[in-house]
Amino acid sequence: MIVLEAHDVSKVYREGPHEVHALRGVSLSVRRGEVLAIEGPSGSGKTTLLSVLGCLLTPTSGRIVVDGREVDPHRPGQLRELRRHAIGFVFQQFHLFAALTAAENVIYGLNLRGWTGEKARREAERVLRSVGLGERMDFRPRDLSGGQRQRVAVARALAGPSSLILADEPTGNLDGESGARVLDLFRSLARSEGRALVIVTHDPRVRTIADRVVTIRDGRITHEELEN
Amino acid sequence: MIDLALKMLLDEKARFAATVLGVGFAAALVLVQVGIFAGLLQNASITIERLDADLWVASRNAPNIDFGNPFPERYVDRVRSIPGVERADNLIVWYAFVALPTGAKESVEFYGLEDFPAWHFPWDVTSGDPADLRRGRFVLLDASAERRFGAFQPGDFREFNGRQLKIIGRTRGALSFTTSPIAFVDYRMAQLLAPADLDGRTTFLLIRLAPGADVETVRAEVRKRLPYNDVYTRDEWAARSRAYWIESTGLGLTLALTVGLGALVGVVIVGQTLYASTTEHLADFGTVKALGGGNRTVFGIIAEQATFAAALGFGLAVGLTWALAPVLERLDMKMIVSPMLMALVYAGTQALCLAAASMSFRKVATTDPAIVFRG
Numbered sequence: 346m347i348v349l350e351a352h353d354v355s356k357v358y359r360e361g362p363h364e365v366h367a368l369r370g371v372s373l374s375v376r377r378g379e380v381l382a383i384e385g386p387s388g389s390g391k392t393t394l395l396s397v398l399g400c401l402l403t404p405t406s407g408r409i410v411v412d413g414r415e416v417d418p419h420r421p422g423q424l425r426e427l428r429r430h431a432i433g434f435v436f437q438q439f440h441l442f443a444a445l446t447a448a449e450n451v452i453y454g455l456n457l458r459g460w461t462g463e464k465a466r467r468e469a470e471r472v473l474r475s476v477g478l479g480e481r482m483d484f485r486p487r488d489l490s491g492g493q494r495q496r497v498a499v500a501r502a503l504a505g506p507s508s509l510i511l512a513d514e515p516t517g518n519l520d521g522e523s524g525a526r527v528l529d530l531f532r533s534l535a536r537s538e539g540r541a542l543v544i545v546t547h548d549p550r551v552r553t554i555a556d557r558v559v560t561i562r563d564g565r566i567t568h569e570e571l572e573n
Numbered sequence: 574m575i576d577l578a579l580k581m582l583l584d585e586k587a588r589f590a591a592t593v594l595g596v597g598f599a600a601a602l603v604l605v606q607v608g609i610f611a612g613l614l615q616n617a618s619i620t621i622e623r624l625d626a627d628l629w630v631a632s633r634n635a636p637n638i639d640f641g642n643p644f645p646e647r648y649v650d651r652v653r654s655i656p657g658v659e660r661a662d663n664l665i666v667w668y669a670f671v672a673l674p675t676g677a678k679e680s681v682e683f684y685g686l687e688d689f690p691a692w693h694f695p696w697d698v699t700s701g702d703p704a705d706l707r708r709g710r711f712v713l714l715d716a717s718a719e720r721r722f723g724a725f726q727p728g729d730f731r732e733f734n735g736r737q738l739k740i741i742g743r744t745r746g747a748l749s750f751t752t753s754p755i756a757f758v759d760y761r762m763a764q765l766l767a768p769a770d771l772d773g774r775t776t777f778l779l780i781r782l783a784p785g786a787d788v789e790t791v792r793a794e795v796r797k798r799l800p801y802n803d804v805y806t807r808d809e810w811a812a813r814s815r816a817y818w819i820e821s822t823g824l825g826l827t828l829a830l831t832v833g834l835g836a837l838v839g840v841v842i843v844g845q846t847l848y849a850s851t852t853e854h855l856a857d858f859g860t861v862k863a864l865g866g867g868n869r870t871v872f873g874i875i876a877e878q879a880t881f882a883a884a885l886g887f888g889l890a891v892g893l894t895w896a897l898a899p900v901l902e903r904l905d906m907k908m909i910v911s912p913m914l915m916a917l918v919y920a921g922t923q924a925l926c927l928a929a930a931s932m933s934f935r936k937v938a939t940t941d942p943a944i945v946f947r948g
């Protein structure tokens with residue numbers, strides 16, 4: 346089953362008189378349980394693509410379909426709706442809430458998705474255990490290592506029903522071992538829970554967990570290969 | 574639901590404490606100033622409120638209780654015969670100089686009535702009996718006079734406009750906006766103290782209505798019979814006396830300035846700290862949006878923080894005001910913080926804190942949720 350489709354997506358940033366063509370007709374699709382890696386040099390448009398796919402940014406042209414629903418860029422409410430119910434994010438900078446414990450970070454994410462009370466707490470505990478942080482639920486981010494923080498972020502993205510997880514350089518701020526651990530987690534969770542996973546990265550290790558790797562250069566997909 | 578707004582505040586206690594402190598001092602400034610002003614203003618009309626009269630007759634255009642103009646005392650007879658009037662008496666409010674034992678002279682404002690008990694006046698007598706005033710050259714003096722006149726006891730004599738009067742008792746709480754201490758003397762004695770102005774004359778006429786009598790009907794009849802005087806209800810007369818002092822002293826403007834300044838300080842402090850905190854937390858707010866929260870969710874967080882700051886700041890302000898009250902009392906300054914004033918200042922604090930938060934709202938609304946992907 347296809348979770349995400351992008352058809353001929355372009356994005357032009359306008360900065361005063363300048364135009365930056367960050368994406369020039371990108372098409373791709375991702376299935377349930379599939380891990381797609383996006384590689385490319387700095388400035389090639391990877392983050393822009395991820396923002397567009399994640400309904401955080403509206404494309405200048407082209408179509409996006411998430412979970413079978415056509416994204417209408419003129420309805421910000423629908424974009425929010427899709428982010429809330431279908432998409433989870435993992436960021437290079439983690440972006441955990443410093444004031445909340447690990448469990449609260451995950452619960453708050455669920456609250457925003459409409460899960461509350463006992464249901465949210467149980468789901469948070471489940472995902473935190475599955476990322477190996479069952480013993481660290483009441484720790485604040487500042488009391489966790491970088492790798493542990495990123496695992497909390499992964500837990501937050503996985504909590505709830507989202508069928509699509511988008512990660513931008515999730516291992517960028519992690520040392521080798523923590524990075525490898527997070528990637529392992531990603532692979533096993535994507536497979537076992539049937540989520541689609543798109544990872545943007547410079548990290549060559551990502552190839553080892555990816556089903557497919559696309560390379561993007563100057564806003565275009567230049568290369569696509571199947572792994573594993 | 575996780576209360577992110579509150580947890581963020583608690584995570585930054587120092588900044589939040591500074592905000593609350595700022596709001597607290599600003600709100601306390603307003604409470605204390607308006608309270609002192611209300612206390613002063615109450616002096617301007619306290620005798621009117623305490624005198625048991627429903628209608629007041631004053632000389633034409635008399636601005637307040639302290640500045641009445643004498644008019645013939647016989648007028649009272651025209652009023653006494655009006656149906657619906659239970660009792661009508663002359664009241665003199667005038668000034669005299671008091672010679673102090675030190676040799677200095679101070680002014681005193683005296684109230685002269687024939688029958689003080691009939692008007693339940695003065696209302697707080699700590700020693701002596703107002704009914705005795707008519708029996709001789711006697712005077713009742715308010716305790717607040719001690720600050721100007723020095724200590725005095727019942728049995729002491731003082732010279733009022735050259736006449737020796739015996740102090741036969743003390744009252745409390747009889748104050749005037751003019752700050753002249755208040756004395757009570759018999760009506761005839763009042764005229765003797767200033768014969769040039771008051772011989773055969775009075776400054777006010779008090780009317781008490783019979784039960785069931787209609788105020789406006791009686792007032793219309795009084796106006797007909799005394800066409801060269803003004804007739805006020807008690808509330809009108811009290812309001813007029815207060816309004817005079819508000820306008821003539823510029824106190825109203827001073828007060829407006831103080832309140833405005835307090836509000837401004839509060840808004841700047843809250844706006845500034847909220848804005849700084851919002852800017853620092855932009856990535857957090859972007860994350861909230863990325864996770865599916867809308868602008869409403871984010872505004873909600875900031876508004877809740879502003880509301881907490883306002884509520885705690887107001888609490889602090891009440892505490893500060895309460896702590897200051899005994900100090901002011903020792904200085905003989907009355908501060909009246911009515912529930913109405915509290916409610917208004919609370920509402921104002923909340924409104925201004927939200928207004929201050931609106932600067933941050935704009936910042937957040939224009940923030941692109943895609944910032945979460947950038948460093």
Ligand SMILES: Nc1ncnc2c1ncn2[C@@H]1O[C@H](COP(=O)(O)OP(=O)(O)OP(=O)(O)O)[C@@H](O)[C@H]1O
Pocket residue numbers: 358359360365366367385386387388389390391392393394
């Ligand atoms: N908000 C923006 N306004 C204008 N131009 C932008 C904006 N965001 C990105 N760009 C431009 O679009 C192009 C693609 O940027 P993007 O961030 O998508 O690249 P990237 O592949 O993620 O790079 P990196 O690997 O360094 O993160 C770049 O030339 C960048 O300067």
Ligand SMILES: [Mg+2]
Pocket residue numbers: 391392393
């Ligand atoms: Mg990037």
